Amino acid sequence: MAETHRGALDEARRLLGNCGLFRGLKIDERSAIINRARIRNVAAGERVFSIGAPGDYMAAVLAGTIRITVPSPHGRELLLAMLEAGELFGEMALLDGKERSADATANTSSILAILDRHEVLSFLERHPEVWPRIVEILCDRIRHTDIQLAEVALLRLPARLAKAILRMASNDPNPAIDNRHFRVQLTQQDLANLVGATRESVNKCLATWQRQGLVHIDGGQITVTDRPRLESLVRLI
Numbered sequence: 001m002a003e004t005h006r007g008a009l010d011e012a013r014r015l016l017g018n019c020g021l022f023r024g025l026k027i028d029e030r031s032a033i034i035n036r037a038r039i040r041n042v043a044a045g046e047r048v049f050s051i052g053a054p055g056d057y058m059a060a061v062l063a064g065t066i067r068i069t070v071p072s073p074h075g076r077e078l079l080l081a082m083l084e085a086g087e088l089f090g091e092m093a094l095l096d097g098k099e100r101s102a103d104a105t106a107n108t109s110s111i112l113a114i115l116d117r118h119e120v121l122s123f124l125e126r127h128p129e130v131w132p133r134i135v136e137i138l139c140d141r142i143r144h145t146d147i148q149l150a151e152v153a154l155l156r157l158p159a160r161l162a163k164a165i166l167r168m169a170s171n172d173p174n175p176a177i178d179n180r181h182f183r184v185q186l187t188q189q190d191l192a193n194l195v196g197a198t199r200e201s202v203n204k205c206l207a208t209w210q211r212q213g214l215v216h217i218d219g220g221q222i223t224v225t226d227r228p229r230l231e232s233l234v235r236l237i
Helices: 001-018 027-035 091-096 115-126 128-154 156-172 186-197 199-212 226-233
Strands: 040-043 047-049 057-063 066-071 077-083 103-106 110-116 182-184 214-219 220-222
Touching: 001 027, 027 115, 040 226, 057 115, 077 110, 091 115, 091 128, 091 156, 110 115, 115 128, 128 156, 128 186, 156 182, 156 186, 156 226, 186 199, 199 214
Parallel strands: none
Antiparallel strands: 040 110, 047 103, 057 110, 066 077, 066 103, 182 220, 214 220
8 A cells, every 4th residue: 555655656746747837947846846745536526626615736637537617507517628647737726816716526536646735835936937837837728718618609519529529639649540530538428518518419410420421439439530521620610
């Protein structure tokens, strides 16, 4: 058990050391903050934090996947991001001291590295050169959310769905089976939450694409079978 914990801590240090927030620092400077991390294990379906909760820590995903969502007025949820190993979350509320603006839930059994707010802020006081990188990361997050919300508001479902699937493929470091094929790592319900639609409407759109040869659906697994045609569909929008 102790060896497992040490292994998780070593992985936490490795991932946090490679994190963009700390890139460019000297090894001893990185170690000073990374060694403050603590490990948290969360079960599938367990809430990591909720909207309105205090922003008293940030986290890095060491293993598993974390869903970042906000509820819609109609009782559904909008999926903002599905975070995997190596990705950070919870930094916005941590930095401004305000409440959480989204829910974070373990999509699968996951291991997190936690950095408490006072540790991070103390580190930033000692290393103000890190602030431009933080601004860059936060701007990327805001830009991504703006694009996603604009697509939900302005585009028809086939366009939203095609854009979301292609964006996932471009963000995945190892998505492709070959140049034309890749697997979609989300369920149809997740895709519906991502594009602000019902599962039924997403299923109908995917069924049409399957008849046209753009995708193949087998036991819930979605595979894009003709990426160039899907990209052409987006370019026609």
